[in-house]
Amino acid sequence: MKYFIDSSDLSLIENWRNKLGNSFAGITTNFSMIKGKEQMEKFLSKDLSRFKTIMIQIENEEQLKVLVESPIENQLVAKMSMIEDKFKLILASKKYSPLRTSATTCYGLIQINQAIEMGMDYSMVYYAKNNYKDLLADAVKLKK
Numbered sequence: 001m002k003y004f005i006d007s008s009d010l011s012l013i014e015n016w017r018n019k020l021g022n023s024f025a026g027i028t029t030n031f032s033m034i035k036g037k038e039q040m041e042k043f044l045s046k047d048l049s050r051f052k053t054i055m056i057q058i059e060n061e062e063q064l065k066v067l068v069e070s071p072i073e074n075q076l077v078a079k080m081s082m083i084e085d086k087f088k089l090i091l092a093s094k095k096y097s098p099l100r101t102s103a104t105t106c107y108g109l110i111q112i113n114q115a116i117e118m119g120m121d122y123s124m125v126y127y128a129k130n131n132y133k134d135l136l137a138d139a140v141k142l143k144k
Contacts, residue, residue, distance in 0.1 A: 004028040004055060008043055013051075026053030028079070031063050044070045055079050055102060061092060068096045077122065081105040082115055090118050108132060112139045 002025035005016045017024045027048075034040045040056070044066070048054060054072070057079040058064050067076050078093050080086045082103040093101050102122035103115035107130050115123045127135060 004053075008034045010046065017050075026051050026055065028055040028057075030057035030079075031059065037062065037066055040066055041070075044072060044076075048072055048075065051075060053077060057081075057104065058089070058093075059086075061089060064089065064093055064096070068099055074098045076100070077102050079104045079124070082111040082123075087114075087118070090120070094119050108135065109138055109142065113142050116142055 001023060003016075003020055003023055004026050005013045005024070006028045007013055008027075008029045013027055029043075031037070031040055034043050040063070049072070052075065054075050055077040056063075056067060058067065064078060067073065067078055070076060073096075077100045079102045080090050080093065082090075082105055090101065090103075093099065100121040101119070102124060103111065103118075103120045104124040106112050106115065106123050106125045109132075112123055112125065123139075125135065125139065
């Protein structure tokens with residue numbers, strides 16, 4: 001299993017990275033955790049080269065542009081909730097390459113299929129929060 005540390009505190013992240021070794025996959029964070037655009041830009045300007053993947057939840061196109069304009073864009077993954085209110089943002093994000101995208105807040109096959117259809121690179125499925133115990137097995141069939 002691989003782990004993402006949900007934090008923007010680099011000392012805490014390094015501590016967990018050392019403990020996890022090869023199981024450490026990267027960082028996940030969001031604009032509200034980092035307290036806004038300016039702080040996110042400051043965070044992204046730090047030396048983050050040792051982290052292969054940094055997932056950042058975004059809520060609007062202004063936040064998307066912060067990621068796209070970052071010098072480490074190739075390390076970033078824009079996380080967006082797989083809800084109808086975010087479909088326009090998801091589609092807008094796909095025009096920016098090499099920025100990768102991840103669907104989050106996925107509870108069922110319809111949302112997973114939407115993520116596939118919209119070209120998302122990753123999907124974060126809330127398996128434990130629903131009663132559909134065959135969800136992951138059925139989700140794998142969607143891609144085939």
